[in-house]
Amino acid sequence: MAWDFETDRPIYVQLVEQIQLRIVAGEYPAGSRLPAVRELAAEVSVNPNTMQKALGELERMDLVRSQRTSGRFITEDVNKIRMIKENLAREQLARFLEQMQAIGYNREDILRLLETLPENETKGEETDGHSGM
Amino acid sequence: MAILECKALTKRYSTKEALASVDLKVEPGRIVGLLGPNGSGKTTLIKLASGLLTPTLGQILVDGRVPGPATKALVSYLPERTYLSDWMKVKDVIDFFADFYADFDRVKALEMLARLEIGTGDRLKTMSKGTREKVQLILVMSRAAKLYLLDEPIGGVDPAARDYILETIIGNYCEDAAVMISTHLISDVEKVLDDVIFIASGRIALTSSVDDIREEQGKSVDTLFREVFKC
Numbered sequence: 255m256a257w258d259f260e261t262d263r264p265i266y267v268q269l270v271e272q273i274q275l276r277i278v279a280g281e282y283p284a285g286s287r288l289p290a291v292r293e294l295a296a297e298v299s300v301n302p303n304t305m306q307k308a309l310g311e312l313e314r315m316d317l318v319r320s321q322r323t324s325g326r327f328i329t330e331d332v333n334k335i336r337m338i339k340e341n342l343a344r345e346q347l348a349r350f351l352e353q354m355q356a357i358g359y360n361r362e363d364i365l366r367l368l369e370t371l372p373e374n375e376t377k378g379e380e381t382d383g384h385s386g387m
Numbered sequence: 388m389a390i391l392e393c394k395a396l397t398k399r400y401s402t403k404e405a406l407a408s409v410d411l412k413v414e415p416g417r418i419v420g421l422l423g424p425n426g427s428g429k430t431t432l433i434k435l436a437s438g439l440l441t442p443t444l445g446q447i448l449v450d451g452r453v454p455g456p457a458t459k460a461l462v463s464y465l466p467e468r469t470y471l472s473d474w475m476k477v478k479d480v481i482d483f484f485a486d487f488y489a490d491f492d493r494v495k496a497l498e499m500l501a502r503l504e505i506g507t508g509d510r511l512k513t514m515s516k517g518t519r520e521k522v523q524l525i526l527v528m529s530r531a532a533k534l535y536l537l538d539e540p541i542g543g544v545d546p547a548a549r550d551y552i553l554e555t556i557i558g559n560y561c562e563d564a565a566v567m568i569s570t571h572l573i574s575d576v577e578k579v580l581d582d583v584i585f586i587a588s589g590r591i592a593l594t595s596s597v598d599d600i601r602e603e604q605g606k607s608v609d610t611l612f613r614e615v616f617k618c
Contacts, residue, residue, distance in 0.1 A: 261607035264598040265578060296558040299550065301418050301579045304598075 255281060257298045265300055269308035277317060277328055278339035285330040288318065388451060390415050390534050390565045391436055395445035398431050398589075405431040407589040408445065413565045415533070418557070420576055421569040422608070423586035424616055429569040430467060432586070433536045436567075437464040450533060460489065463532035465523060467539045471511055477522060478507040484526050496529035499555070517548040524552055528559040535566040541575055553579050574609040583608055585615055 255276060259268050276282045288294065288309075295305040309326060312318040316334065320326045329335065354364055391413040398406040406428045413419055421429050434440040435447050438454030449458035471480055477500060484491045500507070503521060511519055524540055537556070541549040549572075557579050560566050570576055577597065585593040592615055600608055 259578065261574075261577075261609065262601060262605050264601045266598065292558060296554050299554055299557070299578055301581055302557060302562075303416070303418075303581050304578075 266304050266307040270311045273312060274338060278335055278342060282328050284328055284332050284335055286328050288326040389413060390450055392448045396442055396447050397444035398435060398440060399443045405589050409591055411591060413567060415563050415565050417581045418566045418579055420580040420583045421567055421586060422573055422583055422612060424571060427586045428589040429586060430538055433538050433569055437462055437536055461533040463527045463530040463535045465527040465537040465540055469523060473512040475511050477505060477509050480526060488530050490531040492529045492531065496525055499525045517544045520544050521551060524555055528555055531561050533564050535560055535564060537568045539570055540568060541570060541572055549575050573612050577608045
């Protein structure tokens with residue numbers, strides 16, 4: 255996953271979203287240790303204070319916890335991660351439905367279309383969607 | 388306490404006013420972008436802070452003191468144009484810095500140079516412009532300074548070298564130090580800045596945090612800059 259930022263929203267907000275995405279995608283597995291703020295900031299090429307702010311936000315959401323001496327860890331609460339994953343999926347779905355409605359597709363039309371779509375095509379679109387996020 | 392403070396700071400070159408009654412504070416731990424078009428007074432401000440120029444009126448304080456030998460020990464300055472002679476080898480400039488600055492970390496500099504596969508026997512003369520800029524930045528960032536003043540650090544280099552330079556800055560400044568980066572290449576530096584100072588014709592046009600600009604105006608610093616400085 256590449257780190258991409260929109261230019262018109264605060265970077266820390268986008269960092270929170272993108273780190274969340276990496277957690278639910280398993281790139282940062284439950285219970286794993288996060289790199290140090292500075293390292294992470296350099297990897298993403300953002301200001302360390304901005305990264306700190308984003309991690310603070312994730313801590314408030316109980317997705318990340320900090321252990322005074324050994325650093326920051328992703329939560330071990332897999333249920334919580336699953337819940338966030340589900341929420342993200344619902345958001346995506348709502349957006350998708352909205353766009354389909356705009357071009358005149360209702361639920362049945364969409365389901366019918368999904369049935370006719372060959373398996374490998376769906377896969378291709380999934381990876382496309384991923385790299386675009 | 389502010390690491391850099393300007394009070395009604397004014398600098399005139401004969402009749403031309405380069406800075407006009409500038410009031411400014413830079414706090415430790417912040418990365419600040421000094422942004423303005425060419426000729427707006429960015430370099431003058433940085434040279435005043437590094438003690439290379441003296442104010443015509445008003446005051447500039449570094450760590451509470453008027454610039455002098457004591458503040459020069461705290462300030463790591465990257466000039467827009469190189470002051471290193473091109474007959475020098477990398478090991479000469481390293482000795483130079485180690486000699487001049489008590490806070491210079493030779494090991495750190497050597498490690499960064501080795502990572503770029505720059506040999507200590509390499510001569511500055513034979514290096515590309517981009518490589519020379521990287522060498523200078525490595526020297527400047529290998530000091531444990533309280534204030535880093537970087538005048539156009541990404542000016543004349545390609546986008547890949549820009550990324551390297553910005554990563555080196557955020558990866559190496561001391562956490563309780565402040566970094567001031569002057570540039571007109573705003574979209575490139577925007578991500579690494581905490582705060583911005585817009586300077587126009589020697590006057591401060593705006594000071595803000597980058598988050599506030601994005602949050603309150605819903606636009607990037609680059610977009611705002613283009614609006615403020617529209618020709």
